Amino acid sequence: MITLLDYGAGNVRSVINAIEKLGETVRVAASDRDIVNAEKLVFPGVGSFGSMMTILHEKRFVEPLLTFLDSGRPFLGICVGMQALFEGSEESPEVKGLGVLPGRVRRFTVDLSVPHIGWNGIRVQQPTHLFDGLDGDEKLYFVHSYHAVADDPATVLTLTDYGYPFVSAVQKGNILGTQFHPEKSGATGLKLLENFIREERRISIPEKCPEQTRLAKRIIACLDVRANDRGDLVVTKGDQYDVREAGNVRNLGKPVELAGRYFEEGADEVTFLNITGFRDFPLADMPMIQVLKETSKNVFVPLTIGGGIRDFTDKNGRSYTALEVADEYFRSGADKISIGSDAVLIVEEYLKSGKKSGKSAIEQISFVYGNQAVVISIDPRRVYVQSPDVTSHLTVETAIPGPAGERYCWFQCTIKGGREGRDVDAVTLARSCEELGAGEILLNCIDRDGTNQGFDIELINAVKKAVTIPVIASSGAGCEAHFAEVFRNTDAESALAAGIFHRREVPIAAVKNYLKDKVEVRL
Structure with missing residues (x-):
């Protein structure tokens, strides 16, 4: 016992x-x-x-x-x-x-x-x-x-x-x-x-202890989870955030089964992004609660859950705070929670008032669980400009010209699954979220999502240089070399992929074998 x-x-x-x-x-x-x-x-x-x-x-x-x-x-x-x-x-x-x-x-x-x-x-x-x-x-x-x-x-x-x-x-x-x-x-x-x-204990010392340890770059499997048109909970994948194909939600598998497969294949973490609101459910009946409980029985790497971490009122009229939602997710097997669209709204209010409220989801959850438990998921897209002088947002000189040959761009944050752009850039959002208590940035890229063209190096470097917390690079991976490229050309601590893993186009083990002589990885 x-x-x-x-x-x-x-x-x-x-x-x-x-x-x-x-x-x-x-x-x-x-x-x-x-x-x-x-x-x-x-x-x-x-x-x-x-x-x-x-x-x-x-x-x-x-x-x-x-x-x-x-x-x-x-x-x-x-x-x-x-x-x-x-x-x-x-x-x-x-x-x-x-x-x-x-x-x-x-x-x-x-x-x-x-x-x-x-x-x-x-x-x-x-x-x-x-x-x-x-x-x-x-x-x-x-x-x-x-x-x-x-x-x-x-x-x-x-x-x-x-x-x-x-x-x-x-x-x-x-x-x-x-x-x-x-x-x-x-x-x-x-x-x-x-x-x-165990009762019988053999005292020993391992033979291969390193002279110096090194932190591994993490390879993270991401599962976008939503209900399909029949109400089944499935893993799907978007093409620049559009998850429908021929009118139907793409079904790439069941979330618990896929998470178990990625654990066996060597994923360093598994992230669930709930892209259906599930707002009408009592908290205890939220579908993602059961997914976490079942996954954590056999998956012994960190689990992150994102989507729906906000204040809401269910169909019975019961109101819940974002902290209560996070509580239930943590108790069900999550190690970290990810806040997306609501983080943009929180930062807008923070920038407007010029001070912390102490009441935002970021502040409350990080106070109780520590900043390492709060991940901010940013969904930016490029906005091209002819000159940095025409915008108040942080711009970068880009090697990828705009449609009219523009040589500069800024990275506009979006909400509602990329459907609505806001007047705040990704660099400002990341820096502000760190100030509010977040411990990690999950940096997506609408322009690269589903393209298999590789990660947006310029975006990652712009955000990484602005914060002191870890950054997870996401969106655009299409082959093993793209992971090596992002670790070679940025200081991102992790790289995340979804579709190429779901479809077995690029196995996780293949990524790690490709990286093992190039960067530190866990094999």
């Missing part, structure tokens, strides 16, 4: 599913007694350090948690659940941690994108049972802006490099903590969880 401490924030379903996949039974701690009497305790943490500790105190979980940690029984803290073991965090300077390990949690100070998102390696510093059976050169999934600084070197289990070495796992007796997410680290993560759970 594995007891899971769920303090009410984040995606615990994936942790439960991973443990149950290993044949174990999970009991969610509902009281202080459940914590004190646990045989083995797993504590996954998400979001703000201060929010987590405040909730633990409100639920009166701190004292029973300290009692358990003092008992010598096995404990595994994941992400912020590991950070809680330390004395405090500069994310919330006034809040005390559990203080089981000496040291504090610091924000990354690197000339790299923050949050640190993606698959990175580990350098094991001492023998442990946790990595028994692993080579040592595997990659694990990270998503965080803060990292632990341990005062006692004897507690440091692994280091990972991101601008500089940081503590990525700790151990003190039977107390273990990982900054990475084993439940989102594929077969490697499942093996690690199995090592934590």
Whole structure:
């Protein structure tokens, strides 16, 4: 029996599913007694350090948690659940941690994108049972802006490099903590969880630990999901956002089955973009909720869900906030949520008022779950101009002239699936969303969507230079070389594709094999 401490924030379903996949039974701690009497305790943490500790105190979980940690029984803290073991965090300077390990949690100070998102390696510093059976050169999934600084070197289990070495796992007796997410680290993560759970433990140290770890470029499979004309939920794909062919919605497969296939093929993440409103459903009956629940049972890489993350009122007259919608998605298996059209409207209001409201979906969700959980999906198209002087928007000198030979363009943001252009450019939108608390940009391109001509390098560079958060390049991939091109010519951390994967024109494994001698990838 594995007891899971769920303090009410984040995606615990994936942790439960991973443990149950290993044949174990999970009991969610509902009281202080459940914590004190646990045989083995797993504590996954998400979001703000201060929010987590405040909730633990409100639920009166701190004292029973300290009692358990003092008992010598096995404990595994994941992400912020590991950070809680330390004395405090500069994310919330006034809040005390559990203080089981000496040291504090610091924000990354690197000339790299923050949050640190993606698959990175580990350098094991001492023998442990946790990595028994692993080579040592595997990659694990990270998503965080803060990292632990341990005062006692004897507690440091692994280091990972991101601008500089940081503590990525700790151990003190039977107390273990990982900054990475084993439940989102594929077969490697499942093996690690199995090592934590099993009774017979072989202490070892992997043979192939790298001298320095490197963050991999991510290859992301995207599934546009909507109801077809018969009401069935299908994966479709647009041609410059038009998903109909001969009058019917293109049907490229079932979302849960396709997501499972991409996990097996080596996708580093899976993104669901809900392109049907589903506004009339009570929240608990939203079709995408069930898709997430079913997918997370067998897909152990990060899942992002986009579409419908907004305030809405269902057919029964019940009103929901965007935060409540996000809550339900996270509880159903999502690791990140993506905000699209509503982000444009939020930024327009932000630019008009000149100040943050604290009430927007971006601000509220990032406050509760952390900025790494909020992705902004931008849908821009080119607007050509003869000179930068004729517009107030940020322009680029383009190598792709306009229809009248124009040498300059700006990237107009759109809403409503690309049907309506707005008076805000993609660079301003991305920068503003970062200021409001977003942690990642999913950068689409209407002009390249479905063309197989490659990514819009000029657009990606313009946005990437304006933000310090990771950028996912999207739209236009038609062959393996296009992925190499975007990583060679931009600093994008990830590249996303849909149709070429759905139709098996370019398998994910083929992309990674093509890239393996050109950029760092997870094989």
